[in-house]
Amino acid sequence: xxxVEEIKAAIEAAVPGAGVEFVSNPSASAQHSLRIAxxxxxxxxxxxxxxxxxxxxxxSNVTGVDWPDKEIAEKVKVMRWVTKTVDGPxxxxxxxxVEETVEETRKRIESGCLEVVYHLYxxxxxxxxxxxxxxxVNRTDQVDLPSLTPVWRSAELQERxxxxxxxxxxxxxxxxxxxxxxxxxxxxPMRRDYVEPDDFEYxxxxxxxxxxxxxxxxxxxxxxxxxxxxxxxxx
Amino acid sequence: xTVVENKAERAEGWNRPQVIxxxxxxxxxxxxxxxxxxxxxxxxxxDVALDGERVVRLKPVFGYLHRNHEKIAEGASYLASMPYxxxxxxxxxxxxxxxxxxxxxxxxxxxVPERAEYIRVILAELTRVQNHxxxxxxxxxxxxxxxxxxxxxxxxxxxxxxxxxSLTGSRMMCNYxxxxxxxxxxxxxxxDATRKVxxxxxxxxxxxxxxxxxxxxxxxxxxxxxxxxxxxxxxxGVSGPMLRGSGVNYDVRKVDxxxxxxxxxxRIPLGDHGDIYDRYMxxxxxxxxxxxxxxxxxRDLPAGxxxxxxxxxxxxxxxxxxxxxxxxxxxxxxxxxxxxxxxLNPYRYxxxxxxxxxxxxxxxxxxxxxxxxxxxxxxxxxxxxxxxDR
Amino acid sequence: xxxxxxxxxxxGKQGIFVTTIEELYNWGRRSSVWPMQFGLxxxxxxMIATTMARYDLARFGAEVxxxxxxxxxxxxxxxxxxxxxxxxxxxxxNQMAEPRYVIAMGACAISGGPFKQGYNVLKxxxxxxxxxxxxxxxxxxxxxxxQAFMTLQKKIDGQPLTGEGRPRHLDAEAQGExxxxxxxxxxxxxxxxxxxxxxxxxxx
Ligand code: SF4
Numbered sequence: 089x090x091x092v093e094e095i096k097a098a099i100e101a102a103v104p105g106a107g108v109e110f111v112s113n114p115s116a117s118a119q120h121s122l123r124i125a126x127x128x129x130x131x132x133x134x135x136x137x138x139x140x141x142x143x144x145x146x147x148s149n150v151t152g153v154d155w156p157d158k159e160i161a162e163k164v165k166v167m168r169w170v171t172k173t174v175d176g177p178x179x180x181x182x183x184x185x186v187e188e189t190v191e192e193t194r195k196r197i198e199s200g201c202l203e204v205v206y207h208l209y210x211x212x213x214x215x216x217x218x219x220x221x222x223x224x225v226n227r228t229d230q231v232d233l234p235s236l237t238p239v240w241r242s243a244e245l246q247e248r249x250x251x252x253x254x255x256x257x258x259x260x261x262x263x264x265x266x267x268x269x270x271x272x273x274x275x276x277p278m279r280r281d282y283v284e285p286d287d288f289e290y291x292x293x294x295x296x297x298x299x300x301x302x303x304x305x306x307x308x309x310x311x312x313x314x315x316x317x318x319x320x321x322x323x
Numbered sequence: 324x325t326v327v328e329n330k331a332e333r334a335e336g337w338n339r340p341q342v343i344x345x346x347x348x349x350x351x352x353x354x355x356x357x358x359x360x361x362x363x364x365x366x367x368x369x370d371v372a373l374d375g376e377r378v379v380r381l382k383p384v385f386g387y388l389h390r391n392h393e394k395i396a397e398g399a400s401y402l403a404s405m406p407y408x409x410x411x412x413x414x415x416x417x418x419x420x421x422x423x424x425x426x427x428x429x430x431x432x433x434x435v436p437e438r439a440e441y442i443r444v445i446l447a448e449l450t451r452v453q454n455h456x457x458x459x460x461x462x463x464x465x466x467x468x469x470x471x472x473x474x475x476x477x478x479x480x481x482x483x484x485x486x487x488x489s490l491t492g493s494r495m496m497c498n499y500x501x502x503x504x505x506x507x508x509x510x511x512x513x514x515d516a517t518r519k520v521x522x523x524x525x526x527x528x529x530x531x532x533x534x535x536x537x538x539x540x541x542x543x544x545x546x547x548x549x550x551x552x553x554x555x556x557x558x559x560g561v562s563g564p565m566l567r568g569s570g571v572n573y574d575v576r577k578v579d580x581x582x583x584x585x586x587x588x589x590r591i592p593l594g595d596h597g598d599i600y601d602r603y604m605x606x607x608x609x610x611x612x613x614x615x616x617x618x619x620x621x622r623d624l625p626a627g628x629x630x631x632x633x634x635x636x637x638x639x640x641x642x643x644x645x646x647x648x649x650x651x652x653x654x655x656x657x658x659x660x661x662x663x664x665x666x667l668n669p670y671r672y673x674x675x676x677x678x679x680x681x682x683x684x685x686x687x688x689x690x691x692x693x694x695x696x697x698x699x700x701x702x703x704x705x706x707x708x709x710x711x712d713r
Numbered sequence: 714x715x716x717x718x719x720x721x722x723x724x725g726k727q728g729i730f731v732t733t734i735e736e737l738y739n740w741g742r743r744s745s746v747w748p749m750q751f752g753l754x755x756x757x758x759x760m761i762a763t764t765m766a767r768y769d770l771a772r773f774g775a776e777v778x779x780x781x782x783x784x785x786x787x788x789x790x791x792x793x794x795x796x797x798x799x800x801x802x803x804x805x806x807n808q809m810a811e812p813r814y815v816i817a818m819g820a821c822a823i824s825g826g827p828f829k830q831g832y833n834v835l836k837x838x839x840x841x842x843x844x845x846x847x848x849x850x851x852x853x854x855x856x857x858x859x860q861a862f863m864t865l866q867k868k869i870d871g872q873p874l875t876g877e878g879r880p881r882h883l884d885a886e887a888q889g890e891x892x893x894x895x896x897x898x899x900x901x902x903x904x905x906x907x908x909x910x911x912x913x914x915x916x917x
Pocket of ligand 1: 756791818827
């Protein structure tokens, strides 16, 4: 198989303006990947599938990944005017503004995104994997990506799963519905900031996290309804 | 291999299910098969639209066994997910273990000692034999042979499960493999017992075949039913015996050379028609090849450690990066995709479930057939719900 | 009227069989418990293994697995009940004819088991329907399922036909329908049936 860099060059030659980016993978597996721009994704996918040398005809795996917004604290040096008392020209003390550099910690929110990763193999040439990735603009309102289902049918159910669990909206998918959760469900449970429903009413040996939740629930219930009716309800 | 594609044929939408027009007489009947249906292998649902007996639309509905394996695994350490992988495809816990161990080994660059590799092969092939036997049993059960072939299959399965139990401590949920080896060593008496069971397997397959392969009902109901074209099979990501039943020579054991599979002599059975009967036959022949592999592995099993001494078990933190590892599980290509951010838990943990992806083309195979055939076509895919929904 | 055990044996030697209606009735009921053919997850495979040749559930008169809830006496909840599946399980239970019994097989059916942290996993089927026998294990071995059967048979044997503790089908007042939970936007609503499952008191 060609190396990932060669494939990148081949894509750029075939699909002008493809916007392919090489993403290196520092782990021992050394499966480097290519990040493709969403607008040219379908063209790139078609090229990868139909090119005689590459012939990536088998899309094995589609994964959603959530990269939440990150708060990055960084130290910056800023210049500031401070008032200092200095010796004036006529021997008196005067207040005078001077420039000074100070260190300040600033918090910056790096906007997160949703990523979809595709693993391609070639059945005809028996090589692979080639890893493609695509990113949405953010995690809230611009979560559209083009669907690769028209190119590889195997993306059909897997993209539905990513839509269900992560909330990526695949444009051009023939049947984009929730796959695993029920239709009326509102959340995207695989996102990192998903809050699970509080249904640990009872745990015989609560500990850690569960104990905290049990305690919170108890406090809440006491606040809302007064002491809980602990008698056995008629069964 | 009869493939690959003529590009001119690749018009838009060639890989979509065909649209079947009802004949216009009477109304369409909508049937929800499942989630409680005796032949859906658990809790699977198909919403079928019928024109008389003929299927004109079929939409699978998933998620009735969605147990949040991936979410739980992202909150647990790497090793803690190993017992959960047992519960994915609960017929084949050992191959699931192997796929996961392989992905982690790729992620950290861990080597596995020889002896452990041989043990893995023996166990994986035993798993394959019992899985194929039971899946054929279920297929025939769906055809209406209530019980008998399944009893034969389970009789043999029990013998193999006894081996698993005496080695790993559990019949089904073995939790046996570790990153860099296996959990316990096999004993001489276990090997003797295994040799005895394996020596009996060919006779079992012969008996099974004598019972089934030329059975008139089986042939009448399976031949020419549920045909899957090879181009579509590849495009839809179908793998395992389904793909090979359609005549595509693709077996991850031969392609990826993972483990030590290139030391063994075995062949890859292929079908020609891509119908249910071919899938059945591929499974039967694969059992025979697996038996050959086990015999060779038992013969060559070297002495030595079963765990790499440099393998880290406590405080296991892979370096940041990602890896995709896959093996040929009895159901198809089972892969694990892991992203590490350098922490104790995987940042992203994804299972590539062969059972789910093999169901992508269920509608294509069923359209135009009678409703009774749907059950058979579905059975021939050989799925396990724990893996479909995870 | 109870018959003296020794007298019964003596009469039996003479070829005379003495019994009570209650005993005869319960003997019939317990020897032909037909389970519903209903598998949920991994535990279902062990359930199937129990019916196969080696463990042979037929010895207990329970080999006839009925696909239809209308013909079944026993529901073996064999596996993880997810929130997507829970309404269907309750509905199936409602469709079974009295007298009906439930075995919760495996850790998942009892409490959610290994998947308890899951957002889509119901933390025990006894939140919605009454359970007669719980068998722990992941999965429980076939022997454990057989043990559960024998426990259930003992329970049936011990049920009087009149008065307190009689089976539900002989009690006109007993509850027959159990409310089916709705699938809401985030969770099942309600999260449990308080009539069947009062939140147990945690003693710490
Ligand atoms: S208790 Fe264990 S074996 Fe049974 S369904 Fe749950 S996970 Fe599977």
